[in-house]
Amino acid sequence: MRTNLRDMLADARTLIECESPSTDLAAVARSAEVVARVGTARLGVEPERIVLDGRTHLRWRLGRGPSRVLLVGHHDTVWPLGSLAEHPCTVEDRVLRGPGCFDMKAGLVMALHAAAGLEGVTLLVTGDEELGSPTSRELIEQEARGAVAALVLEASADGGALKTERKGASLYEVRVVGRAAHAGLEPERGVNATVELAHQVLAVSAFADQRVGTTVTATTARAGTTTNTVPADGVFSVDVRARTVAEQERVDEAMRNLRPAVPGARVVVSGGPNRPPLEAAASDRLFALTRRIAADLGLPEPTRAAVGGASDGNFTAGVGTPTLDGLGAVGGGAHAATEHVLVEEIPGRTALLRAVVEQLLADAPHPLATRAAARP
Known part of the structure; x- marks a missing residue:
């Protein structure tokens, strides 16, 4: 395969200049049409448009036979409408800039060009990854179950490293319930939800285990209504990241076994992995x-690199499909004003992606097969 860098940069500009914040359904729908148009020109076939709860996802099935390799990407970004005015798409000194260029519209272009002319490949482009893939998760898992491998076109780690480990993510909300009373006249009649909340934050924080890379972080918090009232309720959020399923399950069990420290208070935990x-x-x-x-x-x-952030590669690996992530653009500054892609890395990374897919599609020997016959 010979890649035309000029065409790839033109395609990247087209995608970047169609803003696609995840929270704006109309913007995501417009972006999906732009991706569909660019993809159809490169792949020679229209995608399926899959709309779930108003969010638009695209799926290309290449060839008439069964699909064996899944390419995964997303076209939504974290950038609000109007970001292009302050951060226009530019290519200067061999650096591509613009909202979402690194995460991950350049990666989408690489996937489209690498898959051109192949058969037995499914390219799935979702529109809600930055929100945690609430509508596309089942779709991703369904496609992954039928594939011998999933290749994720998320941006690379530092220095172009491929992402071979990602922590799992769990999200919780801890609600504490107390009893209101006048803070000046009879505070002893109340059950202070703020005090209970403080106990629970400390308890939750103790579930982290730095030795194995498990983080448990209390994030947003709220308690009470007025300054002269013993707070009757409070709530805080918890972000958990773990490298293994066993650690994720350990923290989940601990979260669900939280007990109140203040007499008369109640603790209610919701959420999970x-x-x-x-x-x-x-x-x-x-x-x-x-x-x-x-x-x-x-x-x-x-x-290779292990990273704390999650992607749709977590879902493909979670159903047992061999998964390699971070195959997209090399650069940095995801979600920030410094977001950029190193242009000189695009052709080689695209050629590598193409060659990996071609090897995975080869009938025999299967490149990932275990040599059962060689076992004693």
């Missing part, structure tokens, strides 16, 4: 395959 972890075992063989192919192509040896 949002994304399973992408564990190293899910990526090991794909990463080894990618390194071999990079060497064959004369490309720099890929490196």
Whole structure:
């Protein structure tokens, strides 16, 4: 495959200049049409448009036979409408800039160009990843179950590293219930929800385990209504990140066993695991395959990284599909004014993606197959 960098940059500009904040359904729908138009021009076939609760996702099935390889990306971004006015799409000094260029519209362009002319590939482009994929999760998992591998076009880690581990994410809300009373006249008649909330924040924070990389972070909090009233209720949110399913389950059990510390108070916990972890075992063989192919192509040896952020790769790995993430653009500044893509890295990364997909599509020998016959 020979990539035309000029065409890829033109396609990236087209996608970037159609703003697509996840929370704006109309903007996401407009973006989906732009992605569909660009993708149809490169792939020669229209995608399916899948609208779930008002959010627009796209699916290309390439070829008439069964699909074996799943390419995953998203076209929604965190940037609000109007961001282009302050952060226009530019290419200067071999650097591409613009809202969502790194996360992850350049990666989408790479997927479209790499998949052109192939058969047996499904390209799924979702429109709600930045929100945690509330409507597309089932769709992603369904597609992953039928694939021998999932390749995720999220942006690379620092220095172009592939993402071979992602922490799983759990989200909770802890509500504390007390009893109101006048803070000056008879505070002893109340049950102070703020005090209970403080106890619970400390208890939750103790569930973290730095040795294995598990973080448990109390984030937003609220309690009480007026300054002269013993607070009757309060609530705080908790963000949990864990590298393994076992750790995610340990924290979940601990969260559900929280008990009040203040006599008369009640504690109600809601929420739970949002994304399973992408564990190293899910990526090991794909990463080894990618390194071999990079060497064959004369490309720099890929490196690997474990990251705390989650992606749709967590879902594909969670259903047991071998998954390699971070195959998209090289650059930095995701979600920030410094967001950028290194133009010179695009052709080589796209060629590597194409070659990996081609090897995965080869009938025999299966590149990920275990050698059962060699076992004693």
